[in-house]
Amino acid sequence: MVRVTTVDDVTVIATESLSKRFPRVTALDRLSLDVGAGVTGLVGANGAGKSTMIKILLGLSPASEGRAEVLGLDVATKGAAIRERVGYMPEHDCLPPDVSATEFVVHMARMSGLPPTAARERTADTLRHVGLYEERYRPIGGYSTGMKQRVKLAQALVHDPQLVFLDEPTNGLDPVGRDDMLGLIRRIYTDFGISVLVTSHLLGELERTCDHVVVIDGGKLLRSSSTTDFTQTTTTLAVEVTDTDEHPDGTRAVREVLHARGVEVLDSQSGLPGAGRILLLTAQGEETYDLVRDVVADLGLGLVRMEQRRHHISEVFTNEDEQRKEAVSHGS
Amino acid sequence: MAVENPAAPSGDQTRIHNIGYRTYDGPRLGRSYATRSLYSQSLRGAYGLGRSVKSKVLPMLLFVVMCVPAAIMVAVAVATKANDLPVDYTRYAIIMQAVISLYVASQAPQSVSRDLRFKTVPLYFSRPIETADYVRAKYAALATAMFVLTAAPLIVLYVGALLAKLDFADQTKGFGQGLVSVALLSLLFAGIGLVIASITPRRGFGIAAVIAVLTISYGAVSTVQAIADAQGSSGAIPWIGLFSPVTLIDGLQSAFLGASSAFPGAVGPSNGEGVVYVLAVLGLIAASYGLLMRRYKKVGL
Numbered sequence: 172m173v174r175v176t177t178v179d180d181v182t183v184i185a186t187e188s189l190s191k192r193f194p195r196v197t198a199l200d201r202l203s204l205d206v207g208a209g210v211t212g213l214v215g216a217n218g219a220g221k222s223t224m225i226k227i228l229l230g231l232s233p234a235s236e237g238r239a240e241v242l243g244l245d246v247a248t249k250g251a252a253i254r255e256r257v258g259y260m261p262e263h264d265c266l267p268p269d270v271s272a273t274e275f276v277v278h279m280a281r282m283s284g285l286p287p288t289a290a291r292e293r294t295a296d297t298l299r300h301v302g303l304y305e306e307r308y309r310p311i312g313g314y315s316t317g318m319k320q321r322v323k324l325a326q327a328l329v330h331d332p333q334l335v336f337l338d339e340p341t342n343g344l345d346p347v348g349r350d351d352m353l354g355l356i357r358r359i360y361t362d363f364g365i366s367v368l369v370t371s372h373l374l375g376e377l378e379r380t381c382d383h384v385v386v387i388d389g390g391k392l393l394r395s396s397s398t399t400d401f402t403q404t405t406t407t408l409a410v411e412v413t414d415t416d417e418h419p420d421g422t423r424a425v426r427e428v429l430h431a432r433g434v435e436v437l438d439s440q441s442g443l444p445g446a447g448r449i450l451l452l453t454a455q456g457e458e459t460y461d462l463v464r465d466v467v468a469d470l471g472l473g474l475v476r477m478e479q480r481r482h483h484i485s486e487v488f489t490n491e492d493e494q495r496k497e498a499v500s501h502g503s
Numbered sequence: 504m505a506v507e508n509p510a511a512p513s514g515d516q517t518r519i520h521n522i523g524y525r526t527y528d529g530p531r532l533g534r535s536y537a538t539r540s541l542y543s544q545s546l547r548g549a550y551g552l553g554r555s556v557k558s559k560v561l562p563m564l565l566f567v568v569m570c571v572p573a574a575i576m577v578a579v580a581v582a583t584k585a586n587d588l589p590v591d592y593t594r595y596a597i598i599m600q601a602v603i604s605l606y607v608a609s610q611a612p613q614s615v616s617r618d619l620r621f622k623t624v625p626l627y628f629s630r631p632i633e634t635a636d637y638v639r640a641k642y643a644a645l646a647t648a649m650f651v652l653t654a655a656p657l658i659v660l661y662v663g664a665l666l667a668k669l670d671f672a673d674q675t676k677g678f679g680q681g682l683v684s685v686a687l688l689s690l691l692f693a694g695i696g697l698v699i700a701s702i703t704p705r706r707g708f709g710i711a712a713v714i715a716v717l718t719i720s721y722g723a724v725s726t727v728q729a730i731a732d733a734q735g736s737s738g739a740i741p742w743i744g745l746f747s748p749v750t751l752i753d754g755l756q757s758a759f760l761g762a763s764s765a766f767p768g769a770v771g772p773s774n775g776e777g778v779v780y781v782l783a784v785l786g787l788i789a790a791s792y793g794l795l796m797r798r799y800k801k802v803g804l
Contacts, residue, residue, distance in 0.1 A: 229629055251631045255531055259629035267621045269555055281540040282630045284531040293527055300524060310555070326626060331527035363524040 212377035258327035268312025283330035413473035545644030573656035577663025592681025593762035611696030612709030649689035694791025720747035732767035741772035
């Protein structure tokens with residue numbers, strides 16, 4: 172299903188010390204990025220420069236400095252060609268209430284250059300893919316927020332772009348709607364073969380959805396790496412064991428043996444319920460699991476649990492944020 | 504083709520997976536096609552086509568109101584075997600100016616304020632078309648819609664005149680002059696209407712503002728002209744006429760299109776003064792276009 176053109180090594184978005192300065196603020200500050208195919212999250216607080224970035228990438232706003240390419244086309248000179256191959260879902264409401272979803276999306280398909288018949292066919296297909304059925308013939312004014320978001324997504328996908336920019340697509344949705352939308356975003360790449368650049372100020376969302384996350388703040392690049400880098404560079408194992416008469420404190424016994432075998436045992440998280448009873452250790456690979464199993468068995472203890480603890484992007488972000496703040500305070 | 508996702512959630516979602524995604528490899532017709540599509544959509548919208556029944560009522564009603572007097576005149580001319588139509592082709596739009604003003608006041612905001620109010624404009628500009636394409640499409644669509652409104656009764660008159668076996672050459676000349684006049688009127692009114700409407704996202708304000716500018720200026724100019732006429736300073740009348748769109752068209756066609764002026768005392772501008780009228784009309788049309796371009800440069804995304 173995935174198109175041949177969207178193999179992993181293709182660069183979809185590339186920027187080189189991209190800057191955008193307004194008279195009062197610097198929205199983007201020498202941002203260099205290299206984004207491949209897949210679902211990429213652009214994370215930052217409000218005002219971090221996400222929307223400015225999308226405007227520049229659509230060729231609608233000239234950069235003050237630096238250059239950017241989308242699908243191999245220079246944004247400064249090939250804006251129209253980029254906009255023909257790219258879809259855009261704005262953050263704000265953008266739907267007229269007095270027309271039906273079908274009419275609106277057909278019109279938008281034609282505005283992207285699709286001939287009338289193709290526009291109608293693609294509209295029917297796309298609305299079905301985003302999960303709008305009978306209601307698509309009713310005026311948009313009567314739709315729920317979730318349905319409106321789907322129409323907004325449909326108009327961004329109707330011309331079968333190679334890349335879509337989704338600006339805060341989960342804004343205003345309830346938890347269920349949020350999950351549906353995130354699932355839909357994931358499918359845009361896995362099922363439709365369309366690369367996605369999705370912005371959000373919520374980090375947890377992107378962990379599940381994105382292949383790659385770019386964190387910007389104050390127009391500066393904080394971090395750009397794949398979500399596996401973010402969350403799986405080190406695997407932390409959480410181990411909990413039972414106590415026996417022989418070893419009244421099983422946790423301590425295991426810790427001592429493991430330490431003797433050269434496994435790094437971290438301080439258990441204090442403050443969490445039952446934290447004292449959980450051993451956190453850094454897994455070097457398969458053998459660590461075997462080792463833990465053998466050690467626990469040799470001591471005659473019961474193994475209650477052994478599970479992977481994943482780092483959350485939010486932790487990474489918080490750390491980065493703290494580091495940055497420290498850097499700033501050192502600087503001042 | 505379709506890939507079944509084993510982890511698909513239950514319910515409606517599952518069906519989506521079964522259908523499968525089809526890519527589009529057909530033609531992409533680009534900027535000029537998109538501009539033409541926007542033009543035709545806006546033109547249809549100006550008569551409520553492709554919109555709700557409610558939005559068809561007013562434009563259609565005004566269209567009928569424009570044409571009925573022409574039909575009555577034709578009927579009278581045919582029945583009485585008159586040797587001329589009761590009203591000149593060029594004069595018709597001036598008589599019906601209130602209806603035309605009402606039409607532009609209702610449809611200009613419909614055309615542009617909605618896109619601003621519902622923030623649809625960014626969706627257009629995230630596609631291949633540029634600011635200029637959008638402005639041109641909207642301007643051309645409203646001007647065409649107004650031309651349809653103002654030219655339709657002229658066609659009724661012309662066909663009727665031919666049926667009544669009035670002089671062919673004479674009628675054709677008058678008809679041609681009438682068409683030129685209403686074409687200029689359409690461009691001028693559409694320009695003014697769109698500029699005013701594009702300032703506000705509120706449709707109500709747009710309607711009120713357009714009506715105010717068109718009818719108040721006409722009322723004021725006519726009154727001042729009448730006062731000037733009563734005080735015997737008829738030389739000032741043509742110059743005063745420069746200050747309202749309706750009298751601009753009136754003056755222009757009196758000077759160059761063989762129309763009899765509706766100015767007090769029927770004194771239209773002389774040819775020299777007429778040139779000023781032409782420049783004023785063309786200047787206003789160009790200024791409207793320029794202002795719209797400036798306005799939409801700012802709206803952007």
